[in-house]
Amino acid sequence: MIQLETDHLTYLYPGSESPALHEVSIKINRGEFVAVTGANNSGKSTLCYAFAGVIPHLYNGHMKGRVLIDGQDNKDRTVSEIARHLGLVLQIPGSQMSGVRYTVFEEVAFGLENRGVPREQMLERVQTVLALFGLEEQATRSPFHLSGGQQQRLALATVLAVDPAIIVLDEPTTFLDPQGAKLVFEILRKLQQQGKTIIIAEQRLDLIATYADRVLAFDRAKLVLDGIPREVLTSAMLPDLKLKHTRYTQVAQVLQQKGLWPDKLTLPASLAETVDGLSLRRKTHDYLC
Amino acid sequence: MIICAEDLTFAYNDSLMALQNISFEISAGECVALTGHNGSGKSTLVKHLNGLLKPTKGRILVANKDTATSRTAELASQVALLFQNPDDQICKQTVWDEVCFGPQNLGYDKKKTTTLVQEALALFELTSFEKKNPHDFGYSERKRIAMASIVAMDTPILVFDEPTAGLDSYEMSLLINTLKKLQSENKTVLVISHDMDFVAENILRAISLSAGKKVFDGKLRDLFEQTDLMTESGLLHPQTMQLSKACGLYSSPLSTDECVAAIAEQLGQPSLPNA
Structure with a gap:
């Protein structure tokens, strides 16, 4: 069953001469684990933003085509309405921090507070998610005093805390140590087994090869390969896409x-x-x- | 010894002991990888090299200067430091001005500055961007701009905090070429990285931290042999070693060629040279 769809999606950032996405049509089923890969500037992050409605709602660029979640056009919903269905983890964790919460614990609770989750349930949920990412010992520290990798784990924790049906992650392992990166993929696999849909922009092809069901490869704004990991990641085209086998x-x-x-x-x-x-x-x- | 840490200890204000009793020496011209799990103290350690942080206890000498009693501006002529996040570093409105910032502040004349900046921009394929605003670019370009900025300073010591994070494989090749060039110029280079495949192929010595303590200092190959230490440091073996282990081989290949040779041998074939 199709849960997420882009239909001839083209997007130009304000002031840019060439599109960041060009005529991209993708259908993603509920429960799929989809990796999005490609060189830098190939369109991975823009696709993540389009799924989350950040584009076009928070950017003024020019968009053609549609993005649908459960058949509903993202244009007809606000970013906060979309966020009830889809959680977005940004590549740079500092951009994800609310900036208005002074401890790691409060930062994770922020999304739950906004949704009016009952206190007891909220406390339990925060503790579970902190433990999942090994952040219990950091709970009372300021989010801005954490190391780069700890901040990235915190960004993941804040999104998973609110338990969205679709999780979109933009290179969430950039700053993680190798075991931490593997742990993120293990957690995502468990979430997939619980029925979540996972879409992850990622350049670590060995991790994609092990965990994803499907790989989308982008080259200069276009979707050029779409298939199972073994097929896409061994393609002779990879070096042309500036990707390394x-x-x-x-x-x-x-x-x-x-x-x-x-x-x-x-x-x-x-x-x-x-x-x-x-x-x-x-x-x-x-x-x- | 161009860098010498003696019993270096540092605690942040929130009383977290970030570094504990760390001692090591690095000779001029060495290239050393600094590894360890997230939050192990790697970035905290390198911020001591140019005096951004001062030791709580112990000391660190850079080119025979005690960093605790030297000004950061003074140390900048010895050590160029790439911040993990390029946005902590970028402060100018054009790529050219950004890369000029270091050499100008070091007091180089106009001719030397221009030559150094042109060379650094070329190394990271940024020449065509020189009139553009660094903030108009994506993360990896900002990272390349930040790397070019520290290379242009032409200091004897260069420290890269996670230079590989967020780069694609092509950009990675630009970084690798730069590291080779710096080594040929006898620069001392310290690289923080989590990318074990990159480290295995390009760097011989590693210092590894775990929870603020030094747990390893030696040949990278020896670190990879110590599985317990690898686990403690949040690391995983390079893919070639993972494959060799999974195939039950005893060798520890660090490159594709070494790995092929070991597998060919196991399959009962002579290990032919790579065609």
Whole structure:
């Protein structure tokens, strides 16, 4: 069932000569885990903003086409109405902070307060989310005294606290240490299993390869690839999009040239796919010997 | 030793002990990665190098100057520091003026400033942007502008706080070329990064922090061998090592070629040189 849709979406930022998105049509089903990738300035963040209604409601640029959530046009709803269905995590965590709450605990509670969630429920929810992101010890500190990575985890926590049905994340792992980045994807996978729809702009292709169901690749405002991770992330087009294949794909490519990758097996994008391919090679090779 | 930390300890106002008893030495011309989990103290540590923060206890010497008793303006001629967030750094209305800001403040003459700025802009492919406003660009361009600004200062020591965060693979190649150039000029470079694939391929020595304490100082390859330390530091192995472990190999490949050779050997084939 289609939950989120863009229909011939084109958008030009004010004062810009070339569009940030050009004729983009996407249909996303409820419960999908979709990764959006591409070089910088390819349109990833703009797409995130369009989903959340930040574009066109908070920017004056020129927009053509439509964005629909559950069949309703974003143009007919305010940003705060859209926020009841869709949570947006920004890339730069400082931009996400309310600036009017003085502790990490209060910052996470902010969205819940605005929705009038009962106090007991709110306290419980804040504590759960802080624990999820390992921020309990920071609860009484100022959001602005946290390290870059801690702030990014806080930005995620503030959005997850209000429990939106659709979660859109703009490169949420930029400042996270490797284990922290992996943890975010693990949390997103659990949320997907609970029925949430996940859309994540991300450049760490090894993580996308492991966790996403579907990858959209953008190049200069256009959607150029749309498919399962193994298909998109091993595409020969990737270098033209200024994206680098994962090490797993690179290693398998060289093995393939040496005749050490199973015949007719697609190249891998993830660790698991590579290990499977190699064990298949070993089995068929042993059999032939 | 161009950088020498002795028992460096620092507590923020909210009494959080951000750094505890950290000692290390870095020789001129070395390139060192500073790693560790989020909140481990990496950014706090590098802010001591140009005197933005002063030690609560212990001391840090940069080019034989005690940073606690030297002015930041004085230290700036020795150490250029890239902030993690480019917006904490950018203060001018054009890209050209922004990149000029450092060299001008260091008192370089017009000719030297122009040459340094042109070179730095070219390194990060920003030449065509020089008349534009830095604030009109996206995050990664602002980051490139901030990096060009510190390279243009032509200081003996350069410190990059998370230069790889938010860059795409092409922009990353510009950074890698810059690091190579700086090393060929015998500059001392300290790089904070969470990107283990980038670090594994470009840097030999690592200092790792965990909860404000130094937990490792040595060859990066040796850090990768210590799984407990990697876990404690919030790190994951580079993809080539993850693959080698998952295949039950004993080697620790840090590049595609090393990884292919190890797998080829396991598959009973001679490890042929890369075609």
